[in-house]
Amino acid sequence: MASIKFRLRSTADKNVSIKVRLILGRGKQDLEVNTGFSINPKDWSESTDLPKQNNTENKVIFNNLKKLESFLFKSLNNDMGETIVIDSFWLNSKINDCFERVLKTDEGLITNYIQNIIDTADTRKVKVKGGYKHGLSLSRKNSYIATKNILKEYEAKAKKQIHFIDINQILIDKFENWLLKTKNYAINTSSKHIANIKTVCIEAENKGIQVNSYAKQITIATESDEDRYIQTLSFSELDEIRKAEIKSEAYQNARKWLLIGCEIGQRGGDLLDITADNIRYKGGNMYLDIVQHKTKKPITIGIIAPHVIDIIENSFPYKISTQKLNDHIKKVCEIAKINTMTEGKIYDAKIGRKVFDKYEKHKLITTHSFRRSFCTNYYKRIPTPVLMGISGHSKESIFRVYINAPEDKDENADLFMKFYNDIHKDKVPEMKVIKNGTVIF
Incomplete structure (x- = not known):
């Protein structure tokens, strides 16, 4: 059974951070993070572990903490049934979801990381044959913009922000199904977004950001050759x-x-x-x-x-x-x-x-x-x-x-014979006399 408590970790005579503590299954997991709210310890009730309701500001904080408590219990009931990892990343993301906060500096959010790629597109090092060059191509930059936008749309639909640690098989399967069935995207269009996510995950992990281990195992589907209808003019x-x-x-x-x-x-x-x-x-x-x-x-x-x-x-x-x-x-x-x-x-x-x-x-x-x-x-x-x-x-x-x-397989041989004939087409036939007197060319 899960329990949720709020507490202060300082008694200083100034505003200090209010922490939320989540305990799962008789102490099997004990998580604690900042709620983003702060209060003076003299306005904190030791008996209720909540703000005293002695002024308007404290009443607002009290109501927000009760809202968060209810939201966390509801999210736990949903996500525990989805085999989602419950950890400090999850807890932070749920606090952000509850109050619809967007942390622009949180590199753990995949959309934030992609936005950074877009913002630095002109100066990023790109590996090319023989070395590196600076700057993503315009089409590559636009591809990242499209992936970020579709991820933001999916987050709004799912009512949760996606962290790198969330990129497991269940999430990718659900996202791909949504692209194909709800958005009606073609297989190749859907696969480009999945491929971008995989690329971003690998880069983020190389830079020390915690990423779900499944990210490297993501498979990219492609439309089979027989489904490609190429139109040409003869x-x-x-x-x-x-x-x-x-x-x-x-x-x-x-x-x-x-x-x-x-x-x-x-x-x-x-x-x-x-x-x-x-x-x-x-x-x-x-x-x-x-x-x-x-x-x-x-x-x-x-x-x-x-x-x-x-x-x-x-x-x-x-x-x-x-x-x-x-x-x-x-x-x-x-x-x-x-x-x-x-x-x-x-x-x-x-x-x-x-x-x-x-x-x-x-x-x-x-x-x-x-x-x-x-x-x-x-x-x-x-x-x-x-x-x-x-x-x-x-x-x-x-x-x-x-x-x-x-x-x-015959193409090179056919070309060789064609070029050989072209090379020798103007050559004068060579006359040869064999022993019986017959002349051949």
Whole structure:
């Protein structure tokens, strides 16, 4: 049976901290922490272990301590049945919950720790190939912001703040189920939040913060390859788009971005940042130089498609937002009759999640399709390492997953034979006379 008592640990003639003492099961566990309230010992009743009700201020403290006592007993009854660890971390968090306190300096709270990562994002050391660099990428920072916000929402729903010591299997399972079933998040979106929590837990423990030992065992689920529906535009479909009669200036502009995007193999954000300053010429050839936002890799692409050279030199598209481009290219593809019924997922605002079904293809095209179309269209036509150098992929295994292409064991052999034939195609046949007088070449 649990007992809860309040006491002072000083008799000084000044305000001193009021402690709360929680004893579980005949002294099996004896916890004591500050309540956050203070009082002069002369206003403390030794008989009731509560403030004397001799003035308004003491009456307020008395009522708050009784409120805390009731809250702690109720929380104990709930959490003892959930196999939650009852310790000083738990007791402190319940006091904060009871009075809705937010301790900005409490690094034991996972949301506080994540906020610190966000606040120091520009100066944090990040391990990269060959050493370290300063500063998280914008996408990584935004990922932490999203995880912090969703954790705050879950804390409000659960009516408790989450400490690192709380990160056990039960909590993670409940949180993941809430993301998938209540928030209707996709598996990969849910997994990104879980992965961020695991990363933060490992870092916090390395810095000496007490973390539940389960944190390192958290498993990250991923969507299986067969659930990934990759939308690309073939060369013939791009020809239809190029030839389509489009009157709207906005849609003409979007078409230009689409045609450039499918020939340079870059992400939508990198594509829309291109200006005439990124273009240079050497030996009569056009080159495009960029630095990818996500990977910070410098990339050079040779521009050779005549229609793309014409767009860049004579009618460079004006910049628009990624969202507008996504909206406009769907209309461009619809006008070009890109209507093949295609499996994919489209966001349904009514239910707040993506729905898998068969749709007319133009409804599924986004800026993500540009880079994938480039990689898919030129795969096996151009050596994979060359394509990876342009797209920015660091591993061939990742590249193959990206375009949904299984490993082809004959690919290198086929390329060798092709290059061998190209090397020797202009070689003059060698005449040889064998013993019986036959001439062979």
